[in-house]
Every structure is written in structure tokens, then in C-alpha cells.
Amino acid sequence: MSQTETSAKPRTLPPRPTKAPKSVGTRILDFLGSYALAMVILTMLLVLTFLGTLEQRHRGIFDVQKDYFESFFHVCDTLGFPIPLIGAVPLLALLFVNLTVGGMIRLRKGRGTIGILVAHLGIALLLIGSLVEHSLSTNGNMSLRPGETSNTFRSYYDWDVVVTEFAKDGSGERYVMPHERYADMSDGERVTFQSERLPFDLVLSGYQRNSVPRRAPGAGGIDGYLLQELEPEEKAEYNRPGVLATLVADGQRDEQILLWGMQTGPHLFEREGRQFGIDMVRKEWVIPFTLKLDRFVKDDHPGLAMAREYSSYVQKIEDGTAQSIHITMNEPLRHRGHIFYQSGYDDIGRDRNGEIIYRTVLAVSVNPADKIPEISCYVIALGLLIHFLMKLFRYIKSENRRQRHAAAA
Amino acid sequence: MPALFRAPSTLLAAGGALLLVGAALPLAGCGDDGPHPIDDVRKVSKVDPRELLERSHDERFARAFPGGQRTTPPPGMGSGSPKPAPAGWTWTTPEGWKARPKSGMREVSIEVPGEPPADLAVFVLPPSGMLDNVNRWRRQMGLGQVAEAALAGMAYEHRGEKAILVDLRGAYEGSGRKDRFLGLLKMHAGRLLSVKFVGPEDLVTANEQKFHAFLKSLAPQSGGASPHGGSPHGGSAHGGGAPGTPPVGDEGGLKGRLTWDTPAGWASIASASGQRIATFRIDGAPDIEVRINSLKGDGGGLQMIGRMWANMAGQTPPTEEELAALETISVLGREAVIFEFAGKRPVERGGEPVDVLLLGLMCTLDSETLFVRIIGEASAVAPQKAAFLSLCKSLRMKE
Secondary structure (H helix, E strand, C coil): CHHHHHHHCCCCCCCCCCCCCCCHHHHHHHHHCCHHHHHHHHHHHHHHHHHHHHHCCCCCHHHHHHHHHCCCEEEECCCCCCEEEECHHHHHHHHHHHHHHHHHHCCCCCHHHHHHHHHHHHHHHHHHHHHHHHHHCEEEEEEECCCCEEEEEEEEEEEEEEEEEECCCCCEEEEEECHHHHCCCCCCCEEEEECCCCCCEEEEEEEECCEEEEECCCCCCECCEEEEECCCCCCHHHCCCEEEEEEEECCEEEEEEEEECCCCCCEEEEECCEEEEEEEEEEEEEEEEEEEEEEEEEEECCCCCCEEEEEEEEEEEECCEEEEEEECCCCCEEECCEEEEEEEEEEEEECCCCCEEEEEEEEEEECCCCCHHHHHHHHHHHHHHHHHHHHHHHHHHHHHHHHHHHHHC | CCHHHHCHHHHHHHHHHHHHHHHHHHHHHCCCCCCEECCCEEEECCCCHHHHCCCCHHHHCHHHCHHHCCCCCCCCCCCCCCCCCCCCEECCCCCCCEEECCCCCEEEEEEECCCCCEEEEEEEECCCCHHHHHHHHHHHCCCCCCCHHHHHHHEEEECCEEEEEEEEEECHHHCCCCEEEEEEEEEECCEEEEEEEEEEHHHHHHCHHHHHHHHHHCEECCCCCCCCCCCCCCCCCCCCCCCCCCCCCCCCCCCCCEECCCCCCEEEECCCCCCEEEEEEECCEEEEEEEEEEEECCCCHHHHHHHHHHHHCCCCCCCHHHHHCCEEEEECCEEEEEEEEEEEECCCCCCCCEEEEEEEEEEECCCEEEEEEEEEEHHHHHHHHHHHHHHHHHCEECC
């Protein structure tokens, strides 16, 4: 009995090991690598994409892309009321951190998770590629007539203010005020540029992204003109910007000049016996080789004046050596970090046989990360393949085991 | 329930943190408003000569108007219309004031020393409303608009003529300091005389008497040069011609001022067209037309003219190298370019292509460009080349 009583006596369980309180660092890592953060980021990206797509009903893709996907913060009012949104830049940066912490560093390592790890590496690579492209890529276009050569390409969207000093021997020196330094100015803001080699400072103000010069009423305006602001074009490359340039010498306002992207040539002026011209031109980049258009070929759909296919036969001239290259829509020219895609053409006249002469338009991209999306896709596909194959083998193995047990029973 | 949704506080924390990060990040880039050094300086071995063409503002902004045409400028304003001779003015610069060289539209430019200095400028402008100008000045000073009735209180008499004197206090063009603006507006000989004197309030007030003395001295010029050196209405400093070459084409266009020697066998016919200066027919070649005309500014530029003429002759547009290699001759003291395009005229209405020849001359002057062109069947035009060149070389301004 006593034994029974003894055996009935409730056993005292060993004390449960108390969890050590988490350090702040661990909590932060927990948060950064959490599923919750991933879900929030992905939901926000979904909302951003949805609203950004809606916004394109009445705004151009370039502007929407800038506001939603290349910004830090944006207030969207496409639904008729303001919605504060975090832009894609911080969201993708946080997604990268979340993926690195939760999907790679803290991921349970083993044979079963190797595919997931590889897929996560691929996604991280894709995000890095996006960052590199966003920060370092340059895009523009080069247009060539048959027989014409060029070693420059021009921006679709950005306009520089350029002061040229003309030398007596026909040469010149161009001082470039880059678009990115002044185009973000707010109302009333002025941006000053100076160089020790110029006898004046240049102050830019009143930048209009899309504008047209109009005669000023009465005696107002600059030399009788005002810059009238226009709604941005839906296709941002059609915007015609304008800005007010003020020459300042010895701290004094010397001359004011209205500049417009479509003006027919520079405004000329003289200072200290030196001759200058000021103009607003599309941003231009020099490439380390030259392209010459031999011929442009366009095939139309039968019976229609609609192009089925068009391509350019060019010569790449470098170090005195010419190489013939055929650029098609799907076969760009890639050379020294520059990619030339066949993007369009213009009809510029007729030759002696009455044939239309075309000018080819090549889209030019300088993107150090242009191969990264492709590589990332291979890596992600490999990771998923490994993961699903392992799942499949495990399933087949367990099925076999189950069938063997069933047969034995 | 999945662990994720058992922790709403984590979700809230994640969302809140993201919002904060998103809102704070843009602020990180603010605050850079100092002068920017110009660090992108590029050498150009050969500047396109078209860059050196002096363009009026009308010409520079020609593309702003429908069809790329310039709007008809207000009388006397644009370079396209015959300018009424602007009235010259004389004045006496008060002691202690520093006259500056005339620039842009400023007939007179004077600096009144101070820290910072005050600025006095005189403009002679096309006629426009007094009220518009007063309100424009008020806007510059950060002041509200006034109605027509307010002008009565600004009445002033300047050299026996009615004028308006404006006295404004505010911050000139957002300067952020106390400024004073004294301005005079007066219609004289169909033009608006506008005098503005603006600067720090104390400085302008201290110089108010001198300003009135200056106004009193400001008088229409009776002839002769300004006592302050240089003509108050000097021409452009960037004429297209060689140094010392007299301005050509500046005043009233070439029509009526240009003359030439008509080659033998050619006959001048009436030219009613606006920009056509002369038209010729050639004996025995009725289908050939020779014309002389002019366009404002650069007429579209060498490249555009080359492309247009090449197209007319059924030729491929010239490359920049070909343009640079074109033959030149001296016309009106300037270097003029000769084009020669031989090709087949594009097939029209199913006819056989015809061999055509175009000879053209393009001569860029101070404010306009002169063109001479002959086009027709190559067999008929080719023998006229010598006559064409002799016509071009004989072009001169009437005595």
C-alpha cells in the first residue's frame, strides 16, 4: 500500500530551462530576417506595382517609373485621395537584407535546404543587379544617316546647359552644367556654377521640364520672351525644357538669357574679349570607338507600309580597324560595355532612284549589370530545380517505403 | 493559425519601421545648395560654324511657333521687320555712379556703388501698357497688383511729357532684404522709355536726388554719338563677317537693297513673292528657273539646306565631311558656299526619272541668309554654270 501510495505520489518534473532573454542585436536580426517583414515588403511592392500601373492611365511610363520605382517615398493620388507609399528603392533594399538574414544566414543549412539557398542567392543577385543598373547605367540613342559616322550618343530625357568658348583657331572648349545638378531645383531656387577659367558665374533658375517660349506681354520678360510651363508630355522624351541663365560677374547680375531645349542655336555673348555661346542641349556621351552606317534595311509586311523587320549594317571603327556588323532588333552590338539595339528609323528623303533614305536610330545602353538578370534567372532556376527534385526523390522514397510496409503487413 | 498571423505586433512594427525609413531617406540628400564647380570641360577640335551664327531671340525661338515660323513680331521688335530707327538718348552719369557697357536690351546701364550696389537701367521698348509694366515691377518687388486708377497717383512730368514715376518698397526678386525700386515709364516717339533704379532701400534713398538729376539729363539724342562712348544703339558684336566688314542685311532685309549684273541671255522677271528678291528666265530654257531669295537667321542652317537641295535633285543628303569640303566664293564680303547636286529627279506620276542639276549658293549674313539657286534638266543647267557663278559674284549692295 505504502508502495502504492508511494507510486501514486505525483512526480515532480525537472525545472524547465528558462530561456535567456534575447539581446537587442538578436531581436533586430529576428526582425530583419522575419517572415513578417518579408510579407509586409512583398505586400507593399504589390500595392506599389498595382497603383503604379493604374497611374499609367494618365501619365507616361517614365514619370511613373521615377515616382514609384526609383524613389524613396511617394504620395499617390490616383484613386482620388492621398496614399503615402514607400518607393521601390528602400523596399527592395530591405528585401535584400531580409533575404540575406532570413533566407541565407539564418536558414537551417542541410541537404534539404540547399535548393532554397541557391534560389535565394539568385534573387539576391537579381536585386544587386537592379541596384547596379539603377546607379550606374546610362541610356540614350544614336542616329546615323547612310555614310555618317558618330562616336557619341544622346540622352532621351536629360538636357545639359553648355557654355562654349570659341577660340580664334576654330576650336572650342565646352563647359557642361549637367542636368542632374539643376533639374531638381524647386520654385525660387537657384543653382550656381562656377569655374576659375570663366570670367563669370552661371546661375540657373526657373527650370521648366516642359515649356515653350512666348512673347511677354508688354515690356516684360527676358528680351521680350517668357518661358511658359507646359504639362509634361506623356512620352517624356518629347518634353522641351527651359531654364533662365543669369551671368554673374563680380557678384553683379550681368545678363539674363532664356534657354530652351529646342532653340535653333546658342546665344552668343562676349566677356573680357572672349567669345562665348550658351545653349541647352541633350546630354551627350562619348563612346570609345566610332560607328558608321553602311546601310539600313527595312522589310515591310506584304502590301502594307508597316515594317516587319529592320536592321542596320554598320562598321565599328576602332584603332584604325573597321569591322562590319549587322545590328538587328534581336541581335544587338555589344562592345566595351556598350550595347546598341536597333530601336527605330526615320524617313529623311529620297535618293537619286527615288528610293526612300532612312536614318537608323540605335538605342544605346551602358549597363555594367546587363547580364546579371539572365545569370540570376539561371541561378534561381537551378535552385528551384534542386529543391523540387529533392522533394520528388523524397516523395518517391517514402512512397516506396509505404508500399513495402503495406506489402509486408 | 500560422505563427506569422499570431504576431500582429510584429507586422505592425515591420510596417511602421518601413514607413519611417521611407519617409526619412529622402531627407538624407537635402541641403546641398552651394556653388557647383564646373568639372566637365570638353575640348572641341573644330566647332561647327553654325554655332557661331548670331541669332536674334526670334530666330533662336523660331521653333516655338506653329510650323517653326516666327510670329510677326510687334512693330520694331523683331529683326524680321524693318526697324523704325530707334531714338537715341543722351544722359549725364551722376558723380560717383559707374557707367557699365551697354548689354542686351539695356540702352543705359549704371552701377551705384554700395554693399550691395544698386542698379540703374534704361530700356527703349515696343509700346505696351503702363499698368502691365507697373504690375510687373510690383511683382518683382513681391507686391500685389494695382488697378488702372492707381496710375493717377503716379503721374510725373519728364521733359514736358507725361510719364509715370513708380516708388516701391519690398524685396526685389526675393532678395530677402529691404529694397527700393524707383521707376519711370514714358511713351516717346512711339516707343516706351523705361527707367528702373533698384537696390537696397538705404542706398536708393541716399541717391534719390541723383536719380532725379539723371532723369532730368536723359534726353532724346539730337544726333552724334553718345558722350559716354560708343553708339547707344551699336550693332551686334557678333557679325558673321570678317572684322571690319560692314553689317549686311541688318536693316530692312536685302530686298530692294541688293543689286547684281544679269548674265547675257538671262532675263529678270517680276518677283512678287515675299522673300524672293529676283527671278530669272534663261533664253531657250523655259523650264529652268533661277532665283535669289533670303531668309532670316541661318535659313535653317547649312545641313538642312544641303539636305533639302540634295533631295530636290534626287541626291543623297551630304555628309558633314562633304559639307565641310564645299567650294566657297566671296559674296558681299562674306564666304559663301556653292552647292552642286546632280541626280535623277524622283519619279512623278510614273514618268521616267530625269537627270537634273542643281546649283546653289548660300551666303550667311549678319541677320539673314542669302540664297541663289538654279535647277533644271542637267543638259540645260550645266552650260549655265559660269553665268550662275558670275551672277553670284556680282551681287552687291546698292550705293
